[in-house]
Amino acid sequence: MDITIGVLAKRGVEKVLEQWRPTADYLTEAVPGHRFRIVPVLFDEVSLVVRNKLVDFVVMNSAIYVELSVRYGVQRILTLRNRLGPGQVTSRFGSVLLANKSNSDIRNYRDLSGRRVAAVHMTSLGGWIMALRELREAGLDRDDFSDLKFLDTHDAVVEAVADGRAEVGIVRTDTLERMAAEGRVDADSFHVVAPRSFADYPFRVSTRLYPEWPIAKLAHTPRELAKIVAQALMAMDRSDPAAEAARITGWTIPENYQPVHEILQELQLAPYEWFGEISPAAALRSYWPWLVGVVMVLILQTFLVVRIMALNKTLRRHQKALEDTERQYRSTFDQAPVGVAHLSPDGDLVRVNNAFSALTGYSAAELGGLNYNHLPHAEELASSLVKLNDLRDGLVDRIDLRQRWINKAQETIGVHLVATAVREDGDRVRFLILVATPSGPGFSEWAEGGS
Structure with missing residues (x-):
């Protein structure tokens, strides 16, 4: 039986397959009778893929997970543990604002006013949302930039800062370090805007830390299968090729994602676009689908009763003709x-x-x-x-x-x-x-x- 895992392509399709295909191979071996496959999912494809049940599990950033859990009943089963360095692990991450060292006058959030800024995507937690919270607390918003571009991958944002197309780039923590380890950029050619430090957290960071990405099951995925998958992933050793390829040390029990709910509520981002509004108009915006749904259910029930009665009469009349047609069709189809x-x-x-x-x-x-x-x-x-x-x-x-x-x-x-x-x-x-x-x-x- 084929089981598909949709993984957010935060660094592009090729990187997702390189990073997560070994995890699919690991689960195929660990869960008998099932073949696991990785489906790279772009930011703009997430809702479509989940709404239409095109995958069975998802590995998404924490903000997207929260939206999917509210809108589609997606349930987290584990949280990944990121690999920091020898003997260091974490299940938290943040956002880092990077500027070229030549732009030494960009030091804090207020210095971003009038600047050209590059971010990943409007739904990227580390590549936009975390930084947006800090910007608003500093009295700025996206309209204060001279230009803001969303480039869809974290790598593209770092490259835009490196070649001067953007003065400041917003990416998740660990992106710069991983690209430097791959030989793609020189980490020393950048400096961090509004740097912060946290105990036992070695990555460059500019914001508060939030829970790491979860793996979650879709509403249609059997609970027993999710339990078996969770047990297999929890048993993954940090030295396993799957963990090495994903650059993690394994998986742990689900983190508390309340901080992610809170940041989305504060910024009034999906699925909390109308959070805090209590006017009649806001209530109508929030609940009109339910009112329409009740009416539609009553109409649908009436329609179905009438339709079924008509179909029963038609079915008896056409059954013999259908059997003859099926025999002719089968012969043509097979040949x-x-x-x-x-x-x-x-x-x-x-x-x-x-x-x-x-x-x-x-x-x-x-x-x-x-x-x-x-x-x-x-x-x-x-x-x-x-x-x-x-x-x-x-x-x-x-x-x-x-x-x-x-x-x-x-x-x-x-x-x-x-x-x-x-x-x-x-x-x-x-x-x-x-x-x-x-x-x-x-x-x-x-x-x-x-x-």
């Missing part, structure tokens, strides 16, 4: 010269023909236990899931694209994929149809190169 597969709305492979089995190398029985997310190459998985979600939601009528798939022999193959959705009355998706054929001339070089 089709191109690969054809039916997917459930959640992406499970429920029916495949002989050509589809030949293309992937899996038997029909093996494919029947897999989800579509087992097939695409890891670097294309997130974008593929977004495209299928758009198809399912009716945003597009069909998908026609070339992809890299991984077959049973773990070889990369080029596939020309066409997908469409079969819908019932009311536009409800009954199933998705995939038509897959080996890609045409010239695609093999593309597939091997990943271009």
Whole structure:
């Protein structure tokens, strides 16, 4: 059974796979009967991926976790322990404001007025939110900068400060030290704005410290599976290759994330946009979805009762005709010269023909236990899931694209994929149809190169 773990790509997709794929391998070995896979998730993809249950677990920054827990019922199971140095571990992190040493006049938060600033993303706790709290306490806000750009990764922010595109960069603690250890920047060419110090915390820091990233289960993920995963991760030794690759010492019992709730409430950021407002208008903004929901439930219940009665009559009348049609369809489906597969709305492979089995190398029985997310190459998985979600939601009528798939022999193959959705009355998706054929001339070089 495939289990997917969505990991926030704070340093980019390649870094996520390099850092967390060994953890997936570790869990695959530690949890029999399950195959774990890492799905890199960009900041702007988080809500879409979680809302549509495209992954089973998430490893996200603490602010995003809080929003997901409030909006979608995501539950933390463990907190990571960051690797500080020989014999040093922590389950807290902060934000650091970096300036080039040539800008020696930028020393404190007030010095940021009129400056060009780079940050990671509006939902990045270490790459924006922590610093925003300190800025507001110093009497500043984002409008006081001459320019503010969000660059999507922590590495991009450090590089922007290094080459002069930004005068100040906001990133999570440990980013500068890790990039320096990789030989990508010279740490001595930067200085810290508004430096702070904490006992037993060696990283450069400009803000208060907050609980480290958790791993959390989605609402649909079985509690028993989450318990087994938590036990396996708690047993991970600090010298395990998975811990080394992730640059952590392992996992610990969940931290108290109340400080993260408090900073989001104070700044009135998601999911607390209206926190503290008690006017009638604010109450209406907060609770109108519930009022609409109650009315919609009553309407839906009435509709369903009427619909079911009508369907029962129609079902008896058409049952024999459907049986005849099914026999004809099965014969045509199995003998089709191109690969054809039916997917459930959640992406499970429920029916495949002989050509589809030949293309992937899996038997029909093996494919029947897999989800579509087992097939695409890891670097294309997130974008593929977004495209299928758009198809399912009716945003597009069909998908026609070339992809890299991984077959049973773990070889990369080029596939020309066409997908469409079969819908019932009311536009409800009954199933998705995939038509897959080996890609045409010239695609093999593309597939091997990943271009």
